[in-house]
Amino acid sequence: MRLRIFLTLLIIGLSSSIANASVVVKAPKIVSPNEVFNVSVEVNKSPSIVVGVIINFPEEFKLVNCSEPYKVSDCRVAIAMINDTRAVCTFKAPSREGTFTFEGKWIDMLNGGEGKLKAMISVGNVTATQITATPTVTKPTVATTTTPAKATPTQKSIPGFEFATALVSVLLIATWRWLK
Amino acid sequence: MRYVLLVSILLIASIGLANASNYMSLFNDGKITKDELVNTILNYMLGNSKLSLDEIRDASYVYVYWNGKPKTIVDSANRTVTIYKPIKRIVALTSDAAEALVILGARDKVVGVSKYTKDARKQFPELSKLPSVGSCFDPDMEAVVKLDPDVVITYVRWPDPSKLEEKLKLLHTNTTVIRLDFYRGSTTVEEFKKLGYLLDKEENASRYIEWFEKIEDLVKSRIPEKRVKVYTCSAKKPLRAFGEGTGLYDLSVMAGGDNVLKGRKGYFDVDPEQVLVWAPDVIIAWSYAGGYETDDISGMKMEYEKIVSTPGFENVPAVKNGKVYVISADLATAPSFPVALVTVAKWLYSDRFDDVNPKKIFQEYIDDFLHINYNVNEHGCFVYPTW
Numbered sequence: 278m279r280l281r282i283f284l285t286l287l288i289i290g291l292s293s294s295i296a297n298a299s300v301v302v303k304a305p306k307i308v309s310p311n312e313v314f315n316v317s318v319e320v321n322k323s324p325s326i327v328v329g330v331i332i333n334f335p336e337e338f339k340l341v342n343c344s345e346p347y348k349v350s351d352c353r354v355a356i357a358m359i360n361d362t363r364a365v366c367t368f369k370a371p372s373r374e375g376t377f378t379f380e381g382k383w384i385d386m387l388n389g390g391e392g393k394l395k396a397m398i399s400v401g402n403v404t405a406t407q408i409t410a411t412p413t414v415t416k417p418t419v420a421t422t423t424t425p426a427k428a429t430p431t432q433k434s435i436p437g438f439e440f441a442t443a444l445v446s447v448l449l450i451a452t453w454r455w456l457k
Numbered sequence: 458m459r460y461v462l463l464v465s466i467l468l469i470a471s472i473g474l475a476n477a478s479n480y481m482s483l484f485n486d487g488k489i490t491k492d493e494l495v496n497t498i499l500n501y502m503l504g505n506s507k508l509s510l511d512e513i514r515d516a517s518y519v520y521v522y523w524n525g526k527p528k529t530i531v532d533s534a535n536r537t538v539t540i541y542k543p544i545k546r547i548v549a550l551t552s553d554a555a556e557a558l559v560i561l562g563a564r565d566k567v568v569g570v571s572k573y574t575k576d577a578r579k580q581f582p583e584l585s586k587l588p589s590v591g592s593c594f595d596p597d598m599e600a601v602v603k604l605d606p607d608v609v610i611t612y613v614r615w616p617d618p619s620k621l622e623e624k625l626k627l628l629h630t631n632t633t634v635i636r637l638d639f640y641r642g643s644t645t646v647e648e649f650k651k652l653g654y655l656l657d658k659e660e661n662a663s664r665y666i667e668w669f670e671k672i673e674d675l676v677k678s679r680i681p682e683k684r685v686k687v688y689t690c691s692a693k694k695p696l697r698a699f700g701e702g703t704g705l706y707d708l709s710v711m712a713g714g715d716n717v718l719k720g721r722k723g724y725f726d727v728d729p730e731q732v733l734v735w736a737p738d739v740i741i742a743w744s745y746a747g748g749y750e751t752d753d754i755s756g757m758k759m760e761y762e763k764i765v766s767t768p769g770f771e772n773v774p775a776v777k778n779g780k781v782y783v784i785s786a787d788l789a790t791a792p793s794f795p796v797a798l799v800t801v802a803k804w805l806y807s808d809r810f811d812d813v814n815p816k817k818i819f820q821e822y823i824d825d826f827l828h829i830n831y832n833v834n835e836h837g838c839f840v841y842p843t844w
Contacts, residue, residue, distance in 0.1 A: 325522075327521060331503065356499075357498040359491060
């Protein structure tokens with residue numbers, strides 16, 4: 278039986294809380310070849326939002342569209358989030374196997390924070406198994422603020438989460454090879 | 458060397474002006490629209506923007522908090538002033554403006570102060586550490602431009618526009634001049650509203666205005682129908698009268714005095730015979746000798762003695778009846794005006810203000826609005842005869 282090719286989209290999303298804002302990137306961990314899937318950017322805890330996002334995606338992927346205003350240049354997509362808490366971009370996955378990286382950053386135009394985005398993509402043959410993706414949370418880059426804002430508790434990083442994710446991936450590959 | 462500095466300033470200013478025009482193009486249709494902001498952000502994220510990140514942040518702020526529109530006021534010189542971006546850097550060319558900025562909670566935006574504020578270490582423990590830009594009478598324009606302020610706040614009368622606005626124009630700076638006095642009781646409330654609005658500090662402005670109006674109402678409610686006649690002058694030169702439009706004149710009228718200088722504007726000299734003809738019941742003299750920075754009352758006392766011994770004054774009712782008072786500029790013609798108001802009202806109608814303690818009100822002002830560690834029972838000289 279031909280095993281399903283999957284993409285493991287591991288987004289090490291830098292999420293952050295700056296003044297009132299908190300930004301998180303979410304993506305599915307498994308998609309089929311040629312499958313259309315969503316990557317979302319979510320902004321929380323801010324009454325007003327003006328965030329700019331840039332994502333450099335591999336040329337093997339095709340950007341279908343985004344829910345918020347966006348502009349594409351080569352393999353870069355810029356997204357502007359204004360008073361919307363969520364932006365969803367739809368990509369089409371490639372058919373060939375391989376490992377790919379999504380990288381980018383976001384800038385909070387109101388409160389002055391910014392952070393980086395990084396996504397690792399693995400391509401392989403496995404039985405159908407879903408892995409739930411969870412964003413990693415780290416501290417933001419500190420920047421000057423232009424808005425007097427009440428401080429909110431800073432979202433702390435989760436030490437060891439990267440290790441746990443890597444462990445799950447290793448176990449998954451071992452299982453897949455064992456089934457094969 | 459001075460020429461090289463001037464050329465450098467002009468060069469930097471011209472670059473700034475080019476950038477400013479890119480930012481200003483966002484307001485071509487009167488306001489920043491969502492589409493304009495979106496395009497600006499997308500271009501910036503893709504590395505194709507003519508605007509800096511700071512400018513995009515300013516545009517975002519204006520879009521979100523100002524509904525995309527610039528802010529406009531009419532200042533006390535009756536000029537329309539429009540602000541297109543949040544004010545971050547202020548030069549306070551007067552101590553009264555510096556005091557107002559402290560009250561509004563905008564101390565952190567001040568980047569330069571007058572030489573008088575610089576010397577007022579007790580009243581302005583933080584602001585006095587900032588660079589000096591000279592005085593409102595003779596501003597040091599090189600120092601002003603070097604600080605790259607968004608706005609300069611100064612008096613309506615001083616300096617002459619040729620010394621400030623016209624020089625800033627020649628240097629092609631993006632600095633806006635706002636003329637607000639903050640020393641005249643009759644305009645103070647409006648001025649706080651306007652500056653509070655421009656700085657997004659309306660809440661702090663309201664708190665101050667509420668306090669101001671509470672005291673003003675108290676005084677108004679106790680002024681009798683029959684008013685006492687008042688003459689207002691300089692303590693240093695008792696024959697230098699302070700007429701309509703001056704802070705001291707406003708103070709005497711708002712405290713319920715019938716000022717003998719009514720109909721005469723500004724600062725001018727008078728003859729002692731004229732004062733005798735006017736026959737004021739009370740003389741109120743404005744002094745630079747006291748204030749927050751000195752605990753030595755001798756300067757104000759000397760001025761008092763000079764007034765009562767002015768040839769020809771011996772027959773003036775105020776002098777004969779011991780109703781001559783000296784009040785510090787720091788108290789009388791500043792945002793602390795309401796404290797001066799109750800003080801003068803009590804001088805004019807002492808029987809009606811027995812239960813009012815101006816000194817206590819002054820301490821409340823210092824604690825609640827200036828936020829400095831300063832005890833008026835121990836420091837300063839604000840009135841003579843003393844409280």
